[in-house]
Amino acid sequence: MAWEIKEECLKVVGEAWQNAGITNCQAKSLRTQLELCQKGLMTWRQTLKQQEDQIIKNGSQNIGHLQNSGTGEHVVAMKQIQEEVVSAITTNDINWKQRAKQHWLKHGDKNTQYFHMQASQRKKINAVKSIEDSQGRVVTDQSEIGEVFTCFFSSLFTTSQPLSIDQCLQEMDTKLDMDMKAWLLKPFTREEITATVFKMNPLGSPGPNGFPSQFSQKNWEVEGDQVCNFALDFLNHGRSLSEVNDTFITLIPKVQSPTRVVDYRPISLCNVLYKVVSKTMANRLKHILPQIIAPNQSAFVPGRLISDNTLVAYEKKFVPSRGLRQGDPLSPYLFILCAEALSSLLKHAEACGSLTPVTIGRGPVKVNHLFFADDSLLFCQAKYEEIKCVLNILELYEKGSGQVLNKDKSAIYFSKNTTLMSQQQIMHLAGVQSTSNLEKYLGLPTLVGRKKIASFHSLIDRTWSRVSNWRTKFFSAAGKEILLKAVLQAIPTYAMGMFLLPASITRKLNQILRRFWWGFNEDSSKIQWINWEQLSGRKDMGGLGFRDLRCLNIALLSKQGWRILQNPTSLVAQILKVGNGQQINIWHDRWIPSLPAQKIVTPRDADCWCDKVSDIIDPQLKIWQESLISELFSIQEIEGIKAIPISLGGREDKLTWQFTPNGNYTVKSGYYLGKELEREQIGESSSKTMDCQVWRSVWKLKVPPATRMFVWRACSEVLPTMANLKRRKVVKDSICLICKREHETSGHALWGCSGAQDVWCQELFGKLDSEELNEVAVTMRVIWARRNDVLHGKAFKHPREIIAQARTELSLHNEAMQKDVGANSKNMTRVHIWTKPAVGSLKVNWDAAVQTRMGRIGIGVIIRDHQGLVIGALRANRPLRGSVFDAEAYGLLLACVFCKEIGIRHLCLEGDSKQVQDSPNWSLGGCLISDAKEVLTSAAVWSISHVYREAKMVAHRLTQAAYECTEDMYDIEICPSCILQMVSKEKSH
Structure with missing residues (x-):
């Protein structure tokens, strides 16, 4: 909130809290304290606002006088006044953003007229100027x-x-165990x-x-x-x-x-x-x-x-x-619990033969109702008996719940086979009118036939309505970027998740987004410096990360397909994770991640009896049958198979998505895969774009968003320089207006021009670090702003003033970011040493490292008691081409197996991979963690904790030594010589 950025705020709250005192009733105490806080904050805020208004008024006038001097002699005085004014404006800025209620704009520029306009507009809309009473007056x-x-x-x-x-509840089954x-x-x-x-x-x-x-x-x-x-x-x-x-x-x-x-x-x-x-x-x-x-209730909106x-x-x-109060967090859950009674009554009527359900598609699924909060669809045959049954159920539910059917908002949709006489009888019985068009259910067309363009044209209308009502002149490029992504692109997303929109609809929507981004007048669009295809590219490839809506539509639909997928080989990007191997076909499925084709390409011998992956696994030892696979597959395939860890817990095989670390499909991964396939089809190479590292550096700059956007425009050569304007036939001459010597390109305007060099010669020497790059970015934007001022007849600012302005802007931005981080972060104490476990428990440290070139991982495990004595140690290496997370998960699994084999039942596991602590997913590492936890079920007490590397250096040293081992090395109650000195040192702590 606006007042929270002031240090005095906490003091006011603390004083009010102490003055209220404590009573025996917690609720009364809190209420009294909050009331005193409210009064104290209001008094303090009124005084503060008067002071801030005066600072803004006087400070702005003083800055204007100093800037008009143009000599750069008053830089220090200007900076001091500017900091005071900006501090006052920041409070006002936050206040207007709160009043405007534009939550999508989280990281924009300082206060603009947009927020004033939005707040004023909300005030007008919120007013109720007239209403009809119960008599119609x-x-x-x-x-x-x-x-x-x-x-x-x-x-x-x-x-x-x-x-x-x-009676409402009698058909509900008992489901609480x-x-x-x-x-x-x-x-x-x-x-x-x-x-x-x-x-x-x-x-x-x-x-x-x-x-x-x-x-x-x-x-x-x-x-x-x-x-x-x-x-x-x-x-x-x-x-x-x-x-x-x-x-x-x-x-x-x-x-x-x-x-x-x-x-x-x-x-x-x-x-x-x-x-x-x-x-x-x-x-x-x-x-x-x-x-x-019941699944008939989808969710609560x-x-x-x-x-x-x-x-x-x-x-x-x-x-x-x-x-039930809408707005109460508990109400949605209470509502669907109540509606479960109605759902049970309808299902019971179907089971008794009183209601006939409809069949969904060609499958076995039949439904007689669908609920989504208070929106409901009921299905039955157009017979008097069935309609009467539905009405009786609704009447019973009304009496039991207190909810009442709104017949004015209800309608009956009849199939074409229903006679007119039957329709009239049913409408008279139900007291509800019929409709030939169900319009929309949950914001989507209920019936979509051949006229798809007409069904979804409202998306164009809604998007254009938003764009035309916004005053785009109030936004910087950074603000427009957030607005386009957070609001405009979100409008069609819901519909695109359910339907494949006509190509003409997505083309028109893309056109609206494009016009909004570059700006437009009533009759014409402004210059579009880069095509939409490039803008919709990834940020690390020179784009802005906007979405091509056609490709996004397909990615969203693919998410639905992923959920209902039954055919494991129907999509290219699916890989089967080996569990017990009973579901995976050796010769047809994709199950070997390290191979180029991810599947077996060796032809199957006619007399080969092996069909499933489980056929080449030893069911007792849970290892690959090496003699068998050496007969069936090529050397490369054998290495790939042996690098796959076999599930020790017997989990089932799992279908996973190749293009995400956790194996689950995401719309983002599907979208970028679709764009990559599009580029491959047209033969476009991603090498045409600037080095990805350069673009990443641009977006990593810790500067205001508008400055990052300016740097992107400069690197993309889309600033309205004289050279670009001449290329677009806007001006006839491309000579720089400041130096009058060379053609003005982005590089010349920001670096090569004598006016820019006057700034840089006082500022930069040698190679730049990240903080200096931030200052360069802000300085370039200020130089460009000075160039525009000169173009529009204003005075040419002195280089010292440019540098001071850039440094002030960057300093204020950094202070704001530090306050934001400090307010939302928690202090974390970093443990630098190994600590002993409690008496009666053993501490198990594990570590793993990856040799990418060799395709192997090294694993080290050390087990010690409360005195620091070594109970056991393990050094092992495995063939595995995976991530560091996969290696750490494998290390955890071997540590758990080691503990089980030597009979440890009270253990505390510590590793430096925080990801291992997270919920298991369907990546290789996630599957290994699941196996490890399955092994741990034999232990009486166990825990997995994250520590920093300094607290497990012994395990790290064992990992390094593991690469030298030709087989697993187990040491029971013996300390390996390679860690003896380190163990002795940690034992003495």
Whole structure:
């Protein structure tokens, strides 16, 4: 928040917290303390704002006077004034961004008119100027408008005393097992509360007390203990939430021009203290929902963003006696649990033959309903009996749940085979009108026939509407980049994940994105310096990472295909990970990662009986049958097979995606694969682009985003220099306007021109480090800005002033970044030495190293007790062409097997690969970790911890020695000579 960047803020909060005192009721104490904080912060902020406004006004005038002198003599004075002004503007900048609610723009430039415009526009939209009351009378007086809303919601949230609850629930199966019950009933902990607080959206819309969750996150040292105690009092002991359970109701328009109260959807803005409790319960509940909710319920959609809300202030309060509050983190889960009763009733009717389901495609899947939150599709035959059954079920559910079917928003879609008389009878019985077009379900066309262009043309309209309503002149190139990626490209993404859009639609969308990026007037576009194909390339290849929507469409659809894939050989990029080998065909499947074709190419002998990979594995020893594979395969194939670790736990074979480290398909990997295949088809070589390392260096610059974008434009030769303008026939002469001697290219304007050299000769000597490169980048942008000023008739700035301005900008940027990092990072103490385990436990350190050229890895394992004595040591090397992570995972597996073989049951494993601690995935390393944990099930107590290399240097030395071994070397209660000195030194610590 804007005021948090001031050091005085924490002092104000601390004083208010101490002055409030502590009562026996945690909730009352917190409420009182927050109220005092609010008053103290408001008083302090008003005083601070007056001071900042005066600094900005006076400072801007003084800077203007000093700049007009143009001699560079006042650089120091200007820098001091500028720092004061920027500090004041930064606070104002953050405040306007918060008011504008543009969460997509996380890393843009300093404050612009855009945020002022957005905040003002939101204020206009949020106003409700008239509403119809229950009698149909239009009310325009603000107090009467509030009364209409209050009466409606008081009635809406008053209980109807529902009956028939038991009848609704009688068809539901018992799905909670003992483990689930134990999970739900175990006591809540302080760690859960803390994790909930720090995972909440920092600047989400606050509740009645006005504090967003960021207030608690930033002041956790002050209020953390009390928040945890308050939450645990309720969660574990059932204390009341009444002190914090008050809520603002905010309204989202359901239609374009709302006129009635029912045209608004109420969203609750709860206090953060309540949301902490609710979200903690939701986090506990969501782990078991997949096991207890029927697949007919896809998910819960909480609605549009809070940033689209229309706020209404009420003069009266009311106490609800029923209802699920949209905006309460727990409500989505409660809603789908309630809807599970309706789902069970419909499935029971189908099982009894009362309802006829529809068949999905040609497969065996049949459904009679689909739920997505409160949007529902019910299917049955157009018969009186079945319609009556559906209505009876809905009536029973209404009586039991208190929810009521909105017949005004409901419709019946009849097939073409239904007679007109049957349609009229069914509509009369149901009290619902028919429709020939289901319009959209969940934002997508329900029926897509041959007129695909018409079905998806709304995507073009929505995208163009966004672009045409934005004032692009308020954005820098860096801001436009974020806007294009975060907002415009996201508009068609949902539809593209389900449908292959017509090529004409994606072409038009790409055209709109292109026009937005380069800018346009009402009748014409501005100069497009680079084609869209290059802009949509990767950033490390000279592009900007924009997405070609046609290729993205295919990548998104491929994600759906990956999920439902049943044929393992249908896609080129799939590789089978060997588990027990029972699912993999030796001769047809791709299962050997180290081979060029990733599969066996040696012809199969006619008398060969081996078919599955399991046929060439010794089932007892869990090793490859070397004598058999030497008869069947080539030398290269034999080496590739022997380099594959065999699962010790007997896990099943797994289909994985080749182009990601964890073996799972991602849209990003699919998109870049598609672009690479496109380039190969047209014969384009990636070597045409500048060295990837150069482009990576550009994007790694620690400078403001606008400066990085400027450097990219300079390197891509797309600055509007005189040479480029002449090439586009905008000007006739390309001579530099400053030196009047050479043609003005990007290199000349920023480096070769005498005006630029005046700056560089005072600044740069020798080879540049990363910090100096940052300064060069900012300086080039300031030089370009000076060039533009001269072009438009302003004074030529002195080189000293250019250098001072560049350094000031970079210094302010670095300070802002350091504050951001410091506010969000936690101090980590680096352990530099090995530490002894607790008495009764053994410490196992392992390490692994990769010899890429030889295709082998070395592994070292050392086991020591609480006195530092060596219990066992292992040196081994294996044929493996994989990543460092794969090698570390292999080392963990051998360490676990070693411990099991010598009977260790209490062990603490330590390695320097943090990735090994993460959840196992379907990469080779992930599979090895799964095997290691399977081996560890025989141990009574075990743990895996991350340490830095300094704390496991003995294992590292064993790894180096492992390359010299021709076979595995085991030492039991003997210390190998290569580590004797190191072990003695660590033992004495």
